[in-house]
Amino acid sequence: MADINDILGNERVKEHFIAAVHHKKISHAYIIEGDKGSGKKMLAAAFSKILQCETRQKTEEERACNQCESCIQMENKDHPDVIWVSHEKAGVISVGEIREQVVNTVDIMPYKGPYKIYIIDEAEKMNVAAQNAILKTIEEPPEYAIIFLLTTNRGAFLDTILSRCILLETKPVSGKMIERYLGERYKIPEEEAEFAAGFSLGNIGKAESIILSEEFRELKDLTLDILRYIHEIESYEIADKVKEYKKYKARIDDFFDIFLMWFRDILLLKADTSPNKDIARRKIIFKNEYVSLRKQADKLKMDSIDYIINRINRARIRIKSNVNFDATLELLIVEARREF
Ligand SMILES: [Zn+2]
Known part of the structure; x- marks a missing residue:
């Protein structure tokens, strides 16, 4: 302690x-x-x-x-x-x-x-x-x-x-502060600390749980696998992927957070009007995924990004009120795909 x-x-x-x-x-x-x-x-x-x-x-x-x-x-x-x-x-x-x-x-x-x-x-x-x-x-x-x-x-x-x-x-702690702390405490690479700090939005408890949890890592990999190809994912693939989330039911909020952060990153890239379009690149959370994010930002309209973010929040609420788990996740992925 x-x-x-x-x-x-x-x-x-x-x-x-x-x-x-x-x-x-x-x-x-x-x-x-x-x-x-x-x-x-x-x-x-x-x-x-x-x-x-x-x-x-x-x-x-x-x-x-x-x-x-x-x-x-x-x-x-x-x-x-x-x-x-x-x-x-x-x-x-x-x-x-x-x-x-x-x-x-x-x-x-x-x-x-x-x-x-x-x-x-x-x-x-x-x-x-x-x-x-x-x-x-x-x-x-x-x-x-x-x-x-x-x-x-x-x-x-x-x-x-x-x-x-x-x-x-209590107030959330600044991202830079968390990043430094995580780096020193857990001896992790800078980019990993930066990701956890950004993803947790200043919530130190959450940042630590991201670093320490093997489950989170798996959940993140699984979800990024979908997000990178969400514009061309086939319907049968969606059902298969969703089945894999069953064992992460307890951490399903993380799934929604990952989804949300992904499209927020896209929104940032889309909204960046700087000459070289590199301001947003420094601000996004999934820095390693820049190429995929950029590609999707070019494809999506602003309204579509708004719509998807709105759907993510809606799906999160539906899961909390016990609406069918698989159906809610599937619907969200389908709704997002449709916007491309
Ligand atoms: Zn004492």
């Missing part, structure tokens, strides 16, 4: 936490709002590590020592006084789960640390009953309790919760 000073970007959130430690003004409840993968969990964990660090409590340093038992337990995600609230159903955090894991345990003193910290990820999934249950704890917390609500959407919280929490926002 990263140390707070090693976390990329999000300077304001880091400064807030470091100042809170310095001035000994720790709040009992924080909301950290930001996109998936923008570092919310990492920030909450890094702050918790500092707060619980045994060495720091003696030296009053503003950072964790990374050597004491507490720091090691944080590293292993098994610190007894840092509770990651879990939930069973994907779409909801129930009142029972909040009672069992938070409300009914918060009055028990911490085992060892000075604090008892609850981290609730995807906290927007707490239904109203669950929010009302945790509200009491947020209103009258024991001295040692700290609650983190991590969320992509603060709008889902009751006003009474919002008014009692410190609100912090």
